[in-house]
Amino acid sequence: MASPITPTITIVVARAINGVIGRDNQLPWHIPGDLKRFKSLTMGSAMIMGRKTFDSLPGLLPGRRHIVMTRDIDWKVDGVEVAHDVGSALALAGETPVSVIGGAAIFALFEPLADRIELTEVLAEVEGDVTMPDLRSSERWREVAHEDNQAAGETPAWRTITLVRR
Numbered sequence: 001m002a003s004p005i006t007p008t009i010t011i012v013v014a015r016a017i018n019g020v021i022g023r024d025n026q027l028p029w030h031i032p033g034d035l036k037r038f039k040s041l042t043m044g045s046a047m048i049m050g051r052k053t054f055d056s057l058p059g060l061l062p063g064r065r066h067i068v069m070t071r072d073i074d075w076k077v078d079g080v081e082v083a084h085d086v087g088s089a090l091a092l093a094g095e096t097p098v099s100v101i102g103g104a105a106i107f108a109l110f111e112p113l114a115d116r117i118e119l120t121e122v123l124a125e126v127e128g129d130v131t132m133p134d135l136r137s138s139e140r141w142r143e144v145a146h147e148d149n150q151a152a153g154e155t156p157a158w159r160t161i162t163l164v165r166r
């Protein structure tokens, strides 16, 4: 019997050099180039996210599926698929490539399963209330590409880094 097709699971995350990824349920920076990158990386995928990250979005993002993880069995929003555990989130995604888009708890849940990490490193110390570890320090990941972007006006310098599982 043929084995089921498992979709690629990609973590898409932006992290400051001090580990911060969020403040007051928002991104603590505005980097237009990274928003474009996020759009192109996630387009066509099934995005898996925590309920707080969903609340932080301006609305449904066109061209992508939204799978929201919550422990609240009554939570529902039109246009959103709801999952209460990792297995059911992946079952909902089916054969659609998966982008895991945060926040911290959801990154931790999916890191053992992910094939790839698209990391944006914001090259600044940033104040915030949500942090995540530097996954590059794990032996599980190997850097295969990076690109530097200069600071411009209010926008800090930032680096994009692609990691694949060893």
Ligand SMILES: NC(=O)c1ccc[n+]([C@@H]2O[C@H](COP(=O)([O-])OP(=O)(O)OC[C@H]3O[C@@H](n4cnc5c(N)ncnc54)[C@H](OP(=O)(O)O)[C@@H]3O)[C@@H](O)[C@H]2O)c1
Pocket: 012, 013, 014, 015, 020, 021, 022, 023, 024, 025, 026, 027, 049, 050, 051, 052, 053, 054, 056, 069, 070, 071, 072, 075, 083, 084, 085, 086, 101, 102, 103, 104, 105, 106, 109, 130
């Ligand atoms: N820099 C980045 O790349 C990035 C990406 C995403 C988000 N962020 C930022 O991070 C912050 C939000 O992240 P966060 O870590 O606070 O929250 P989050 O991970 O987005 O959402 C947490 C919620 O997810 C649900 N959840 C968590 N673990 C679960 C599990 N095992 N099973 C079922 N549901 C589970 C719970 O929802 P219920 O409470 O409804 O049960 C929990 O309260 C914001 O500031 C946001 O802007 C940054």
